[in-house]
Amino acid sequence: MELGIIGLGKMGFNMAERLKLAGHKVVGFDFNKDATAKLTASGSVGVNSLADLVKNLSAPRAIWMMVPSGDPVDQTIANLEPLMQKGDTFIDGGNSNYKDTQRRHAAETAKGFHYVDCGTSGGVWGLKEGYSLMIGGDSEAVDRLNPIWEALAPAKDKGWGHVGPSGAGHFVKMVHNGIEYGMMQAYAEGFSILKAKTPLDLDLTQIAHIWQYGSVVRSWLLDLTAGALDKNPTLDGLEAWVPDSGEGRWTVTEAIDLNISAPVITESLIRRLRSREENNFTDRMISIMRGAFGGHEVKKLDN
């Protein structure tokens, strides 16, 4: 079938490729003309305006937005609306907050459009290995897109599902990312302990590879970690700085709103925040307290 894709970055472009390889017609737009040219060169249809995107698709259209969460999604919808027809479908495949999704679903449904949310996991490996798709929305809209899901997922019947009403897809993806934070922190802490045990002179790369087979902690993340350690076994030259992209903190807030205690996912986020706090104020406060009650040394910055 036909699919429009808006946003041909790391994720969007590869998804277009995977759909094309499965025999679907993809029309792709991006503000970056190199990206659309590359899409055209690869055998799909790259266009440089939303109007052209819509024109190149037959109704009822399905347009997949793969743009940063927040305002860009609202802006894209606003720009598309006048070009689209009732019965067309918006798909938000990015990492939107599920509450925004539910708001947009209500608004677009009222205008006669369909609105589907798809939490999309797989990163830069999705082209080759397929994407894990967590889909929310009305059944009519979701079901009509089955060929798309089946092509993007790792297999026709694996790695995708309609998980619930509007917002459910993004909610499940949000939690997925929260779990991802916790797993990454657990592995990273373990490797730090191994590295710190200097008398044993352990080889982290060797250990990562051993664990890939037969161990309880084997996983795709561990496979990638072993590969990354092959290239940089000491992590020399890297900065201890970890961003977070929104879904981790939404998971933490949501857990609190639901009265669910989620200490490990929360702590994983907190450590990312900590990685970005320079000359940590909390530690300095503790330092002056120790100085005040016990006369302990308050360390000063070197000049």
Place this chain on the structure above:
Amino acid sequence: MELGIIGLGKMGFNMAERLKLAGHKVVGFDFNKDATAKLTASGSVGVNSLADLVKNLSAPRAIWMMVPSGDPVDQTIANLEPLMQKGDTFIDGGNSNYKDTQRRHAAETAKGFHYVDCGTSGGVWGLKEGYSLMIGGDSEAVDRLNPIWEALAPAKDKGWGHVGPSGAGHFVKMVHNGIEYGMMQAYAEGFSILKAKTPLDLDLTQIAHIWQYGSVVRSWLLDLTAGALDKNPTLDGLEAWVPDSGEGRWTVTEAIDLNISAPVITESLIRRLRSREENNFTDRMISIMRGAFGGHEVKKLDN
């Protein structure tokens, strides 16, 4: 080659089977005569005394101890010593504390024996899928056992390695288990959040299966979790009670000794402790404090 195995429980028996299938001669001892009879029936040699175990192996012998950590290991060594000859090898394949292992290695080496430690992961699935083996000890002793490692591991060259001197195998296995605690807690928290979001009526089993393919959080643990949810999707009737077997708490203590901050592994252990605290005293203390400063209700147990 030949291997003696002491301890034919869930792990030991399956290891014997996997070795036998690879063409090795296994002589197995257990206090449980049913287990040794079963081993014999399966084509290996089950014996009912350590003397018989030693007699049935040619020197230099290698004897794998698969017994609970702590005193049982010391006791087994003490019972075996008079029966063995210089040049024979003890292998501790259980979850011993690496400090005990280093102590035993020093003592047995001084007496002319070899002492190898092997952290063994794979659980009840090892017979079929192979075991991940993290091996510590002197190269002479470890290398001589290569056929054993190659047979137990998932493949001749995968999933096993000599990671360092005595204790290194158990140290790495200890950290492996610490990571395992963190991963389990991360998944479990995520599923709790999904379940608590009642308006979306999410199907945890479906989601676990979706994530198995193409997602960033795919792992062997997730595969098993999906399978377990197939059998009991609601977890009704289960108790919220999680034991810990030693390696998690050793990892936490070791991290502190090494001055490494490992909050997620630590918190995962703490939550297991919490699961076993009945009518939590800490919470009751907070309750009386709230009553004392703010006149807030102090809840009483129902009679």
Place this chain on the structure above:
Amino acid sequence: MELGIIGLGKMGFNMAERLKLAGHKVVGFDFNKDATAKLTASGSVGVNSLADLVKNLSAPRAIWMMVPSGDPVDQTIANLEPLMQKGDTFIDGGNSNYKDTQRRHAAETAKGFHYVDCGTSGGVWGLKEGYSLMIGGDSEAVDRLNPIWEALAPAKDKGWGHVGPSGAGHFVKMVHNGIEYGMMQAYAEGFSILKAKTPLDLDLTQIAHIWQYGSVVRSWLLDLTAGALDKNPTLDGLEAWVPDSGEGRWTVTEAIDLNISAPVITESLIRRLRSREENNFTDRMISIMRGAFGGHEVKKLDN
């Protein structure tokens, strides 16, 4: 000077008393007629309608709202507005979210009213010991009320201050409560460890009293805790159940929004959530995972 007070509960009534003792005229309203009668009996003016409240105060009026946060504040403002005159002042002395406060300040200012926020700490002890007051709002409005602050605080020049623009008072009070959560959890954990060390047979009440004098951990909370342990030294019969009233969770969310890592305040909240989760789902998930990979016992609830 004159002050209207709406809400004569545990906090509001005592504040009225303290103001009266300092020579101020207090007019108090509550839906509970017993409370207003009691106020009148005590020498202040209890009234049973907002109209009477306003009538009994001379312009420019100052009316202190001591009502639950959220809708009750908005409702109270809406009901008061038609009765009040330009130049009158609303004071929100409750635990409102500072964002609501800033919204209300903007709305009321636009209508010609003043709007002051006052974070009020001191609990049921404030009548006797005075209240700690963290005040936000425009200087004109705040300064005019100096006699009120001086009367409510522990002393004319102690325990109160104009900390910033609108919302600042409630923001500071929010963080105050976050700290309070952390302190309570720290004490409670310590007492739990003492109690668990059964071979030493420690007397928690005795220890709390020792720490009250000369120790680094002495505090008002500890004084109250010692007093509470005097009355119930074992905490027998109490339920391990701890509510949270909003400000703790706002502090946690705010810290994340500000990219500040606040693990201890956060964990203190998480433990309160945990205290209210029955037959914890997270623990049950971990239990089935352990069963799945290691064949470990999955505990069932007793029937």
Place this chain on the structure above:
Amino acid sequence: MELGIIGLGKMGFNMAERLKLAGHKVVGFDFNKDATAKLTASGSVGVNSLADLVKNLSAPRAIWMMVPSGDPVDQTIANLEPLMQKGDTFIDGGNSNYKDTQRRHAAETAKGFHYVDCGTSGGVWGLKEGYSLMIGGDSEAVDRLNPIWEALAPAKDKGWGHVGPSGAGHFVKMVHNGIEYGMMQAYAEGFSILKAKTPLDLDLTQIAHIWQYGSVVRSWLLDLTAGALDKNPTLDGLEAWVPDSGEGRWTVTEAIDLNISAPVITESLIRRLRSREENNFTDRMISIMRGAFGGHEVKKLDN
């Protein structure tokens, strides 16, 4: 009565002074001759050998050791033993691990000496405000020293107590310090959040002073914090570096051994460890994982 003191540092010297002011005879030893000269100048007896220390005390002697925990205590005992007589008493007033204390108590008791442990809190303020004393040991030995406890404590009947058998004093002091870690972290996090809320331009010093009176979080630590902020309101020039002296980590380990979940005390320790990890390895591990699965930027150190 008479008391020998070994170790005239910040704590020991002030304790000698406080005892002298209460009318007791103090004989003090230190390796630092300036300290002993200063003690003599102040009206007590400073000596430069343990032999002189013992000679200047009448039997049965009581000798208070105020030396670093660990080997220095064992060494001091070994040096004193040949000089002392049966019936003399050792007092360990430092921060020894209670397990060491119990071992020493058993050894010294077997040799006919008394051995008392005294957890001592109060820091550099003890001379003026008195020390909080948590005393463990046999009643005969402890009771005989009542005049000493009464003089050191904030008042004859306040701030000290015989809390249990040998080790109990140091155990209670250990937990006291664990609580102290948690309280400090809670305050410090709160002030960090206040500081980060830049639009409100909050004055941390003002707020600390407000909270000193009437608030739920008032405490001696807060008093000291307010004073420290008076001197350095921005903490400019200080390093975010926090040592830990042993008792925090013992509390954490002990909680685990007792199967008590103590997340806040534990996290407070972990944050101190974190403050001393340079270019955190855990964060760098997470960074390469993010790069590996999502193509996210892996930040490099500036040259």
